[in-house]
Amino acid sequence: MAQVRITxxxxxxxxxxxQKLAIQSLGLGKINRSIVLDYNPSIAGVIxxxxxxxxIEHI
Known part of the structure; x- marks a missing residue:
């Protein structure tokens, strides 16, 4: 599965x-914090x- 880096x-x-809850569900919360996740339909909806x-950067 493809991965994306979300910053x-x-x-x-x-x-x-x-929107605040969506950011928290991605594992973010501070500016310039990044996380790498598998790209799937549920993550696409939150993004x-x-x-x-x-x-968003595709890896």
């Missing part, structure tokens, strides 16, 4: 609670919800 680049201050707060 948080914007803050969750003044964001809806659902789509917070795409303006993160950058």
């Amino acid at each position: 948080q680049v914007r803050s969750t201050i003044k964001r809806p609670k659902t 789509n919800k917070v795409q303006h707060l993160v950058t």
